[in-house]
Amino acid sequence: MDDTYKHKGLRKKLAAEIAARGISDDQVLNAIASVPRHLFMDTAFLAFAYQDKAFPIDAGQTISQPFTVAYQSELLQVEKGDKVLEIGTGSGYQTSVLIEMGAKVYTIERQKTLYDKARHFLPSLGYNPKMFYGDGYKGLPSFAPFDKVIVTAGAPFIPEDLTKQLRVGGIMVIPVGNDKGQVMTTIIRTSENSFEKTELENFRFVPLLGDKAW
Numbered sequence: 454m455d456d457t458y459k460h461k462g463l464r465k466k467l468a469a470e471i472a473a474r475g476i477s478d479d480q481v482l483n484a485i486a487s488v489p490r491h492l493f494m495d496t497a498f499l500a501f502a503y504q505d506k507a508f509p510i511d512a513g514q515t516i517s518q519p520f521t522v523a524y525q526s527e528l529l530q531v532e533k534g535d536k537v538l539e540i541g542t543g544s545g546y547q548t549s550v551l552i553e554m555g556a557k558v559y560t561i562e563r564q565k566t567l568y569d570k571a572r573h574f575l576p577s578l579g580y581n582p583k584m585f586y587g588d589g590y591k592g593l594p595s596f597a598p599f600d601k602v603i604v605t606a607g608a609p610f611i612p613e614d615l616t617k618q619l620r621v622g623g624i625m626v627i628p629v630g631n632d633k634g635q636v637m638t639t640i641i642r643t644s645e646n647s648f649e650k651t652e653l654e655n656f657r658f659v660p661l662l663g664d665k666a667w
């Protein structure tokens with residue numbers, strides 16, 4: 454499958470739609486206009502790749518809606534060279550958007566099929582995150598601290614193991630709630646022992662699974 458001028462045109466249009474919905478960070482919009490989303494999707498959904506919608510991928514999971522990817526990416530305030538921990542690699546689309554924004558991404562996926570697929574597919578596009586198969590609730594203590602942490606599945610609570618892996622001044626973006634919906638939440642580590650929490654808009658993600666999932 455190629456990346457044609459037609460695909461590039463559709464991506465630009467998608468970035469413009471997302472801008473019209475309120476995303477203003479050029480770094481985010483440029484990344485949306487750059488990452489070839491059609492290559493991340495099953496062939497059955499190719500025609501819909503540049504619609505602003507989530508679609509099924511393997512293992513009963515989803516590739517997130519582009520607006521959601523843009524919304525979380527904007528909240529992260531990525532600076533070039535930031536070390537970002539991502540929980541929930543999925544298709545690797547969000548991972549690739551963060552890499553386009555200049556982040557060094559460490560990403561964890563709990564579904565072996567998705568991990569294996571992303572491990573082979575992302576480098577073929579020139580994206581080289583550090584990829585891990587395992588339980589994202591625990592994060593990656595041996596690689597901490599991280600400048601930013603992003604969770605791309607709905608979490609029933611804010612995992613303390615993840616907040617502990619943020620550097621002071623670091624930002625976490627995590628949807629928190631239950632299977633009916635979640636509130637996008639940001640956590641800023643303001644000092645060694647203090648965190649500032651802000652609750653934003655409602656979203657609906659697949660659940661962050663693990664021992665303590667709902």
Ligand code: SAM
Nearest residue numbers: 516541543544546547563588589605606661662
């Ligand atoms: N951002 C991804 C993309 O662009 O394709 C979509 C992520 S999908 C909405 C959520 C992902 O989180 C799924 O791939 C799921 O398997 C994964 N996940 C769920 N619980 C997890 C856990 N405890 N640790 C790591 N990954 C987990």
